[in-house]
Amino acid sequence: MEIAGAVVLITGAAQRVGRAVALDLAARGAHIAFSYYLASEPWRDTADAIARLGVRSLAMQADVTRAADVRALAQATLQHFGRVDVLINNASIWLRKPALEISEAEWDAELNLNAKAPFMMAQAVAPHMIAQGRGLIINITDLSAFQTWPGCAHHAAGKAALVALTRVLALEWAPQVRVNAIAPGTVLLPDDADDAKRQWAIEKSALKRIGSPDDVARTVRYLIEEDFATGAVYFVDGGRSLV
Secondary structure: OOOOOOEEEEOOOOOHHHHHHHHHHHHOOOEEEEEEOOOOOOHHHHHHHHHHOOOOEEEEEOOOOOHHHHHHHHHHHHHHHOOOOEEEEOOOOOOOOOHHHOOHHHHHHHHHHHHHHHHHHHHHHHHHHHHHOOEEEEEEOOHHHOOOOOOOHHHHHHHHHHHHHHHHHHHHOOOOEEEEEEEEOOOOOOOOOOHHHHHHHHHHOOOOOOOOHHHHHHHHHHHHHOOOOOOOEEEEOOOHHHO
């Protein structure tokens, strides 16, 4: 699939990695629709940055764990652009707590955003992709789906479910819709990360360095353009999954 002229819908792209992916694709001629959760997020800055690149954009506040919001987001994108070529399920949450202390609400929050929301988004756009004869869904998972991280049981369960979902949908919706996942390592530290956290992340990488959101964006570009890739997880982690 050509990036130029494609319509890309990205959840949670007002900031951080989602924003980087959105701007990277817009710079290559893709039209971008994206959701944000809180009005306080810098979504206007992202929308303005996309517009300055000369492509069309749509920003919409949505809680993608709610079916009504998912339907509204998909419908608004289709009405604005006429189609959806690529869906990137990027919105995520990461809560940390020992397994014995995880509440029902915390479990639901993790599973709802990291597994249910991507499923509902995919379900909302897939009929249109199938009807138009092509489409791509990219799910952003992480290494907790493959490694054992104490204190992250609920998060890991959600991301592991997303990996399973990726494989099932890739087979069920082939050949019209391709479905893949990206598992980044440390590509962007939290804003409050100190030097010790940075050094820890470096040591955890086989390449002994931290990545960047651009590493994820380049992988997204590859998956859009490589039409023979489906049902796979692409690790962009500097070898952290090996350590």
